[in-house]
Amino acid sequence: MTVTEDALTTDVLRYTAFTDDPAGGNPAGVVLDASGLDDAAMLAVAARLGYSETAFLTRPAEGGAGRRDFAVRYFSPKAEVSFCGHATVAAAVALAERVGTGDFVFHTQAGPVPVSVADDGFGAPHATLTSVEPSVEHADEADVAEALAALRWERGDLAAALPPRVAYAGARHLVLAAASRGRLAELDYDFERLAALMRRLGLTTLQLVWRESASVFHVRDPFPVGGVVEDPATGAAAAAFGAYLRALGAVGEQARLTLHQGGDLGRPSRLTVELRAGDPRVRVSGAAVPVTAA
Incomplete structure (x- = not known):
């Protein structure tokens, strides 16, 4: 039509x-x-x-x-x-x-x-x-340290298997992997300090993740540069995260991933991320429904 x-x-x-x-x-x-x-x-x-x-x-x-x-x-x-x-x-x-x-x-x-x-x-x-063609780059150690300080996390709160990176698939995101679901759940950060770092680095969100299984992840996305404490679902970050996992070799060239987001905010969301062999772009899928004005 x-x-x-x-x-x-x-x-x-x-x-x-x-x-x-x-x-x-x-x-x-x-x-x-x-x-x-x-x-x-x-x-x-x-x-x-x-x-x-x-x-x-x-x-x-x-x-x-x-x-x-x-x-x-x-x-x-x-x-x-x-x-x-x-x-x-x-x-x-x-x-x-x-x-x-x-x-x-x-x-x-x-x-x-x-x-x-x-x-x-x-x-x-x-x-x-x-997505547009993504890219993944190393994160500067000083910037990671500042992000951890703003999040009130320790270095030991990070998962060694998924190191910090800056990932892009239309917008830039700093990816930090938590070592436990409990660490991800306890999100209480310095809004202004994190916003200042993100503005300096040109970041849209932080993609905070915890890996439940080979293909299932829980994620949270602080968004202080947009005037929002946290996004309940972030498709741009999901696309960047798919590129991040592929660049690390943490998933195969072809994969289908499920991201759970928003549950800690009382607005559960489900994002599907698809990687296809031979295509660098990332596909992100989900439903949408109308809502009435508050």
Whole structure:
């Protein structure tokens, strides 16, 4: 089905991503037709909503009516971010509910992100995004020490098998692996100190992880640079984490991983990460459902 302009609304929609329960997942704002909004207006909408991100869609300059291509910008309550996974999933599901399931292309600041939406008829629609080409780099020891101090963690709280790295799949994340589920659960950090480090390093979140099994992980993502203490589900970090695991050889070239996030916040989320042999990009999947305004 092609996209007709009258299917695109200027209303601010509210969806929660990586869950089929309106009380779970990570809420995101979605504006399907943001052509009348400038930067200041988009930031004001995101700040008013108070969600970790809001996605604003417009037609790309070269696009014509009927194409399933959109330029997308993402704003936290404090600033624009280059890419946001949960708002991508939310926006794709919102589109699909109005114009039909299938494939879209979101043109983001990080690059083009294909998104496919399917509905199995038994639950909420699922969206799968394909990341831009990722990269993984060593984390400076002094920066890791500062991050640990801001988190109030000790060096011994880290899992030796999964060393600190900075991973990118549209946005930069410092990955730190906890040695125990208990350490991950007790998250109480210095908001301003961590925000200052993240701004200096150009980080979007910290990806804090604990490995339950070969393919199952529990994750938490502090997001002070966006004015949010913690994200309940973080698709961009999930994509970066998939690249991180592959770069370390911690999983195979082809793998399917489950990430549990948000449970410690009372908003359980489930993210599926897929790695394919021969393709450096990472696929992240999850459901999304509309929520009503509080």
